[in-house]
Amino acid sequence: MIDIHTHILPGLDDGADSTQDAVQMARAAWDEGITTIIATPHHANGAYMNPADKVITQVELLNERLLAEGIPIKVLPGQEIRVHNDLLDAWSRRELLTLASTDYMLIELPGHSIPKSITSLIHELAVVGIQPIIAHPERNIEIINNPNILAELIEAGAWTQVTTHSLLGGFGARVQKTAWSLCKKGLIHLVSSDAHHVSRRGFRLKEAYERISTEIGTEWAEYFEMNASRLIDNKSFSSPPKQPNKSKILRKITRFFQK
Numbered sequence: 001m002i003d004i005h006t007h008i009l010p011g012l013d014d015g016a017d018s019t020q021d022a023v024q025m026a027r028a029a030w031d032e033g034i035t036t037i038i039a040t041p042h043h044a045n046g047a048y049m050n051p052a053d054k055v056i057t058q059v060e061l062l063n064e065r066l067l068a069e070g071i072p073i074k075v076l077p078g079q080e081i082r083v084h085n086d087l088l089d090a091w092s093r094r095e096l097l098t099l100a101s102t103d104y105m106l107i108e109l110p111g112h113s114i115p116k117s118i119t120s121l122i123h124e125l126a127v128v129g130i131q132p133i134i135a136h137p138e139r140n141i142e143i144i145n146n147p148n149i150l151a152e153l154i155e156a157g158a159w160t161q162v163t164t165h166s167l168l169g170g171f172g173a174r175v176q177k178t179a180w181s182l183c184k185k186g187l188i189h190l191v192s193s194d195a196h197h198v199s200r201r202g203f204r205l206k207e208a209y210e211r212i213s214t215e216i217g218t219e220w221a222e223y224f225e226m227n228a229s230r231l232i233d234n235k236s237f238s239s240p241p242k243q244p245n246k247s248k249i250l251r252k253i254t255r256f257f258q259k
Contacts, residue, residue, distance in 0.1 A: 001205055002036045002228040003029065004099055005080065005106060005135060005161060005192035009058045012041040013048045015196040019065060024198045026066050026073045032206045036232060038078040038099050040106050044090070045082035051095040055079060076100040076232075080135055082108045083115050088124055098130065102234040106161070108135045114142045114149060122156045133159045136194060137187075138166045138179040147178070150187050159237065161190040164208035165201065184216055186240050190231070191224040217241065 007015025008025050016022040029037060039059055042048040059077045066073055078099040081087065087107075090096050098105045105125065109115070125132050134153065137143045137160050143150050150160065165171060166179040182188050191212070193203040212221040219241040227237045 001032070001034045001209070001225065002038075002232055003034050003192050003195070003203060003205055004038045004078075004133075004190060004228055004231055005040050005163075005194050006037050006203075007039075007041060007080075007194070007196045008037060008075065009039045009041050009055065009062060012050050012055070012058060015041065019062070021197065022062055023065060023069055023071070025195060025202075026062075026071050026075070027069075028198045029195075029203050029205075030071055030073050032203055034073065034203060034205060036074045036076065038076045040078040040080040040099070042108075043079040043081045043096070044084050044086075045080075045108065050079060052077075052079070052097045055097060078106060080106050080108050083110070083118060083121065085117075087121065088128075091128065091130070099133070100232055102231060103129055103131050104159070104231050104234075105130045105132050106135050107132045109137065109140050111139060112141045114140065118153065119156045122153065122158050126157050131157070131159060133161050133190065135161055136163045136166060138162055138182055139171060139175055143182075144174060144178045147182060147185065147187065150182065151185075154187060159189045160187060161192055162188045163194045164191060164204040165194065167191070167208050167211060168204055170201075180215065183212070183220070186243055189224075189237055189240075190227050192228070 007013055008022050010016045010019045010022045041050040043050045055077050059075050063075050077097055079097045122132055137150050162179050166175050169176045193205050195203045209221045230237055
């Protein structure tokens with residue numbers, strides 16, 4: 001498995017506090033079946049600034065430590081970039097990273113609002129060859145109240161990533177309900193952990209995929225896993241499984257009971 005959103009780099013944000021914490025997280029990820037992790041520390045969110053060169057250095061140091069510890073996980077660089085007015089200029093200054101040096105960039109919306117400029121930003125990122133992935137939209141209040149907003153952002157050119165803990169109830173019933181609703185509507189393209197700590201907020205990626213298989217079908221779990229793999233390879237995402245035609249199903253049920 002591949003996890004495209006984690007806070008495993010030590011001391012950079014509210015994720016791993018120390019190198020030992022990061023090692024423990026990597027070991028837990030490996031035990032769960034995760035082989036590749038993209039480190040995405042918070043950047044420009046009002047609390048943390050983690051420019052590209054700092055992240056790259058810390059990824060190199062962590063990979064060296066994991067090699068010494070005998071943990072065969074590969075850590076790749078990225079950022080979770082809060083949407084802000086200086087984002088495009090920051091990209092020009094080479095302060096920002098895409099995920100694993102691909103064309104995909106992980107962006108974060110404020111928790112309680114949708115910036116008015118977000119559609120323009122999505123278009124402007126496309127002009128410079130960047131495909132934005134919106135992190136955990138299921139936790140945004142405006143999207144919770146009106147999921148059509150997310151559909152419009154996808155139509156504008158964005159992709160989306162849901163968090164394992166949202167699917168599994170870690171952020172409460174309302175977020176969990178929204179997460180599953182967005183998945184069932186085909187408005188989610190990737191699943192990742194947003195892991196911060198080995199026990200307080202671990203990976204749970206295997207558990208989430210198993211729950212997805214049970215709730216909406218193995219083809220959806222395979223779709224999400226394939227998209228993570230295709231992201232690493234800088235390829236276009238797979239076509240989603242076909243949504244069941246509810247009207248056809250209802251007609252079949254009606255005909256069955258009419259016999």
